[in-house]
Amino acid sequence: xxxxxxxxxxxxxxxxxxxxxxxxxxxxxxxxxxxxxxxxxxxxxxxxxxxxxxxxxxxxxxxxxxxxxxxxxxxxxxxxxxxxxxxxxxxxxxxxxxxxxxxxxxxxxxxxxxxxxxxxxxxxxxxxxxxxxxxxxxxxxxxxxxxxxxxxxxxxxxxxxxxxxxxxxxxxxxxxxxxxxxxxxxxxxxxxxxxxxxxxxxxxxxxxxxxxxxxxxxxxxxxxxxxxxxxxxxxxxxxxxxxxxxxxxxxxxxxxxxxxxxxxxxxxxxxxxxxxxxxxxxxxxxxxxxxxxxxxxxxxxxxxxxxxxxxxxxxxxxxxxxxxxxxxxxxxxxxxxxxxxxxxxxxxxxxxxxxxxxxxxxxxxxxxxxxxxxxxxxxxxxxxxxxxxxxxxxxxxxxxxxxxxxxxxxxxxxxxxxxxxxxxxxxxxxxxxxxxxxxxxxxxxxxxxxxxxxxxxxxxxxxxxx
Amino acid sequence: xxxxxxxxxxxxxxxxxxxxxxxxxxxxxxxxxxxxxxxxxxxxxxxxxxxxxxxxxxxxxxxxxxxxxxxxxxxxxxxxxxxxxxxxxxxxxxxxxxxxxxxxxxxxxxxxxxxxxxxxxxxxxxxxxxxxxxxxxxxxxxxxxxxxxxxxxxxxxxxxxxxxxxxxxxxxxxxxxxxxxxxxxxxxxxxxxxxxxxxxxxxxxxxxxxxxxxxxxxxxxxxxxxxxxxxxxxxxxxxxxxxxxxxxxxxxxxxxxxxxxxxxxxxxxxxxxxxxxxxxxxxxxxxxxxxxxxxxxxxxxxxxxxxxxxxxxxxxxxxxxxxxxxxxxxxxxxxxxxxxxxxxxxxxxxxxxxxxxxxxxxxxxxxxxxxxxxxxxxxxxxxxxxxxxxxxxxxxxxxxxxxxxxxxxxxxxxxxxxxxxxxxxxxxxxxxxxxxxxxxxxxxxxxxxxxxxxxxxxxxxxxxxx
Numbered sequence: 044x045x046x047x048x049x050x051x052x053x054x055x056x057x058x059x060x061x062x063x064x065x066x067x068x069x070x071x072x073x074x075x076x077x078x079x080x081x082x083x084x085x086x087x088x089x090x091x092x093x094x095x096x097x098x099x100x101x102x103x104x105x106x107x108x109x110x111x112x113x114x115x116x117x118x119x120x121x122x123x124x125x126x127x128x129x130x131x132x133x134x135x136x137x138x139x140x141x142x143x144x145x146x147x148x149x150x151x152x153x154x155x156x157x158x159x160x161x162x163x164x165x166x167x168x169x170x171x172x173x174x175x176x177x178x179x180x181x182x183x184x185x186x187x188x189x190x191x192x193x194x195x196x197x198x199x200x201x202x203x204x205x206x207x208x209x210x211x212x213x214x215x216x217x218x219x220x221x222x223x224x225x226x227x228x229x230x231x232x233x234x235x236x237x238x239x240x241x242x243x244x245x246x247x248x249x250x251x252x253x254x255x256x257x258x259x260x261x262x263x264x265x266x267x268x269x270x271x272x273x274x275x276x277x278x279x280x281x282x283x284x285x286x287x288x289x290x291x292x293x294x295x296x297x298x299x300x301x302x303x304x305x306x307x308x309x310x311x312x313x314x315x316x317x318x319x320x321x322x323x324x325x326x327x328x329x330x331x332x333x334x335x336x337x338x339x340x341x342x343x344x345x346x347x348x349x350x351x352x353x354x355x356x357x358x359x360x361x362x363x364x365x366x367x368x369x370x371x372x373x374x375x376x377x378x379x380x381x382x383x384x385x386x387x388x389x390x391x392x393x394x395x396x397x398x399x400x401x402x403x404x405x406x407x408x409x410x411x412x413x414x415x416x417x418x419x420x421x422x423x424x425x426x427x428x429x430x431x432x433x434x435x436x437x438x439x440x441x442x443x444x445x446x447x448x449x450x451x452x453x454x455x456x457x458x459x460x461x462x463x464x465x466x467x468x469x470x471x472x473x474x475x476x477x478x479x480x481x482x483x484x485x486x487x488x489x490x491x492x493x494x495x496x497x498x499x500x501x502x503x504x505x506x507x508x509x
Numbered sequence: 510x511x512x513x514x515x516x517x518x519x520x521x522x523x524x525x526x527x528x529x530x531x532x533x534x535x536x537x538x539x540x541x542x543x544x545x546x547x548x549x550x551x552x553x554x555x556x557x558x559x560x561x562x563x564x565x566x567x568x569x570x571x572x573x574x575x576x577x578x579x580x581x582x583x584x585x586x587x588x589x590x591x592x593x594x595x596x597x598x599x600x601x602x603x604x605x606x607x608x609x610x611x612x613x614x615x616x617x618x619x620x621x622x623x624x625x626x627x628x629x630x631x632x633x634x635x636x637x638x639x640x641x642x643x644x645x646x647x648x649x650x651x652x653x654x655x656x657x658x659x660x661x662x663x664x665x666x667x668x669x670x671x672x673x674x675x676x677x678x679x680x681x682x683x684x685x686x687x688x689x690x691x692x693x694x695x696x697x698x699x700x701x702x703x704x705x706x707x708x709x710x711x712x713x714x715x716x717x718x719x720x721x722x723x724x725x726x727x728x729x730x731x732x733x734x735x736x737x738x739x740x741x742x743x744x745x746x747x748x749x750x751x752x753x754x755x756x757x758x759x760x761x762x763x764x765x766x767x768x769x770x771x772x773x774x775x776x777x778x779x780x781x782x783x784x785x786x787x788x789x790x791x792x793x794x795x796x797x798x799x800x801x802x803x804x805x806x807x808x809x810x811x812x813x814x815x816x817x818x819x820x821x822x823x824x825x826x827x828x829x830x831x832x833x834x835x836x837x838x839x840x841x842x843x844x845x846x847x848x849x850x851x852x853x854x855x856x857x858x859x860x861x862x863x864x865x866x867x868x869x870x871x872x873x874x875x876x877x878x879x880x881x882x883x884x885x886x887x888x889x890x891x892x893x894x895x896x897x898x899x900x901x902x903x904x905x906x907x908x909x910x911x912x913x914x915x916x917x918x919x920x921x922x923x924x925x926x927x928x929x930x931x932x933x934x935x936x937x938x939x940x941x942x943x944x945x946x947x948x949x950x951x952x953x954x955x956x957x958x959x960x961x962x963x964x965x966x967x968x969x970x971x972x973x974x975x
Contacts, residue, residue, distance in 0.1 A: 080831030142831075251834065263796050269940060270916075271819040272818075274802075278751070283748075286752030332871070334740060335739070336739045346736065360823060363546075365546030365547065478732040480732065
């Protein structure tokens with residue numbers, strides 16, 4: 044009914060006509076450095092939540108609230124359809140961002156958005172503030188194009204503030220507010236698509252376990268000539284630990300790590316192989332010069348469907364200019380593990396704990412601190428709502444929509460588990476956007492297509508979503 | 510002749526009587542933060558050289574000069590005996606110190622000397638400013654006790670300014686000034702002795718090769734979910750490199766590393782085993798809780814007579830608070846190797862170069878930067894001058910003098926090679942002095958005994974030294 048060329052044109056006209064105002068709003072939000080990992084930025088994360096609440100209220104949501112947690116606050120908004128039989132959809136995103144420092148290689152201030160050649164550069168532009176705001180622009184377009192006073196579905200938004208810190212309080216938040224969050228479908232907007240030319244819908248995300256292992260040796264740095272070679276060195280042991288993560292085939296060597304892993308089917312491997320993957324292009328996006336990973340798997344299989352272990356940081360001993368011939372007193376490694384369907388967070392944490400304790404020699408004391416963990420998630424391919432997302436995206440992009448998975452992690456599995464609703468993904472970020480990296484950006488053209496997709500989605504879901 | 514109880518008493522009286530003035534002078538020198546590894550301290554290292562030159566001139570040396578190098582300056586002084594047949598002795602020490610920062614665990618400012626319970630706390634107190642200054646106090650005592658107007662030997666002092674940076678310009682300095690440095694015997698005062706109760710003479714030092722290996726992967730930090738597990742991670746590779754330094758027996762696993770190593774004789778192993786070594790005491794001095802090292806060797810053998818590899822520092826990726834799920838763009842390791850007689854600096858450097866290049870995967874670029882290197886050194890046990898040192902020390906300490914080796918490194922081998930003179934060691938520092946560590950100190954009682962030893966040494970050498 045609403046799926047007509049006229050509606051498509053009306054949505055496009057609305058989105059294009061409000062582009063400048065939209066970018067002003069997004070830029071204002073991006074100027075708030077809502078880095079959840081940095082305790083010094085806690086006030087900024089709260090400011091970011093207030094900004095979003097006010098923005099949602101101004102958009103017209105009759106309910107727009109800040110939900111406090113023991114960590115950073117989330118934002119909740121709700122706009123009932125008015126139709127008692129309407130489907131209820133919960134949109135998920137996050138308003139916190141990764142750390143960013145000018146010195147890391149940013150060409151511009153990460154918290155002063157710059158528009159250049161059709162791109163908006165700022166920390167959070169793609170991950171995830173840009174992808175949250177396509178929903179308010181999309182909703183306004185939906186209302187304008189259909190003449191409705193309220194959305195075609197009961198629309199709820201939940202935008203959390205600790206996603207970049209592993210969502211430590213998110214499951215508890217979901218449980219506490221399960222009644223108000225009740226929904227038929229969850230739409231997660233915190234993923235990407237294949238490329239500007241190949242719109243795709245993601246069908247799964249990997250899970251995440253991260254930890255810091257602190258190693259302590261001598262009570263203070265000691266002379267490497269007087270004592271070195273005769274006592275354990277925590278920097279050496281940190282290195283041995285990090286090196287022991289992988290075997291010679293680059294498989295993760297932690298005992299039990301692969302227990303329960305859902306292996307790829309031949310059909311899935313074929314679908315992956317059909318995508319227009321160019322390894323040289325991909326390497327450029329990865330700013331890398333060679334691929335390296337688990338033997339026996341393609342690059343796409345490695346990043347989408349295989350669990351991995353990564354050293355995110357390592358440090359110990361003297362790191363200043365010149366040399367210092369010491370056995371250092373302490374070292375640390377920061378590790379993260381991506382999980383796939385079939386792996387359980389608690390079992391992986393236990394396996395890591397046991398592995399580290401077994402490897403470290405007498406005389407090295409250690410502490411493992413686990414950050415927030417995220418479960419892996421897979422969307423059922425045959426769900427009718429998935430077809431609604433594919434159609435809405437196809438109308439906005441005018442191209443065939445294909446399927447991918449996402450190597451990154453989000454709290455999709457928690458949403459699915461606690462709310463008992465299937466999770467679908469609507470993401471318009473592309474791999475070159477530089478998530479977690481310096482000079483993060485978002486393509487303005489894709490932001491607009493994303494808003495159009497969101498505008499089309501609610502009528503399609505209302506008609507076909509169950 | 511001069512080896513009499515009267516002389517001993519006169520020396521002791523002089524040293525005791527000038528203790529306060531001596532400590533004031535030493536403290537003034539220790540206040541100059543002459544950290545040669547830190548380019549920002551270059552002016553302080555020059556100031557330290559000027560202080561020493563002025564002090565030597567004030568002591569009476571007719572020649573006291575600063576010798577510039579492409580790096581930090583050395584100080585040279587000379588006081589001819591007046592006797593045309595006199596033996597010529599060159600005393601070696603260094604006036605630069607290791608880096609020290611209050612935040613590293615110092616209880617007091619490392620460059621504001623504090624005297625407490627018979628100990629002087631300051632960076633450089635034992636390594637090596639305290640041990641340099643025992644020679645000026647000792648020389649004054651020698652002159653006072655013997656009534657001489659000039660020392661019994663032609664006395665030369667060479668105090669370099671880059672020892673803590675691996676003495677990069679020292680061999681060239683020795684070659685340039687070989688004529689003025691010509692001598693019959695070298696006395697190195699940059700080592701320690703067994704303990705306050707067990708005076709010892711050191712018969713050898715280990716050599717040193719150090720390097721920094723910088724590893725470069727992605728051009729910038731990249732998202733570990735999007736790219737991790739599919740491209741090489743320089744932090745992982747830095748860890749694999751550092752972990753590959755040792756095999757499961759903690760032997761150094763670099764191919765060719767042990768080539769040419771002079772193995773311990775059974776007699777040497779017996780002499781080591783006779784020393785009053787208490788492992789629990791030693792561990793306390795090492796601020797450590799367990800021993801760990803090359804299988805098949807005792808702790809003393811490991812630190813005195815076996816070559817070792819040590820990770821002095823490692824760093825890469827995110828080291829701030831919380832987590833950051835990135836594949837980092839770069840990492841580095843700082844390694845040092847202690848060498849024993851039979852190993853050659855150039856061959857070890859080549860072996861390290863080849864080893865690193867072979868281990869690192871495609872996609873990781875690396876650079877190795879070697880710091881200054883030091884050759885290993887062994888003193889002939891049967892040299893008559895060694896007996897002079899033993900006698901002088903015995904008179905000052907009133908105890909049997911035993912033999913040790915030194916696990917640390919100094920430019921002793923260069924002195925021996927370039928000047929063609931045997932190298933002997935006179936050191937009064939004890940293991941608990943905390944060389945290169947926070948809260949470095951020197952025992953005031955041992956400083957005084959060291960000055961007495963130096964006062965006795967010149968007459969004994971003049972009579973028996975060749």
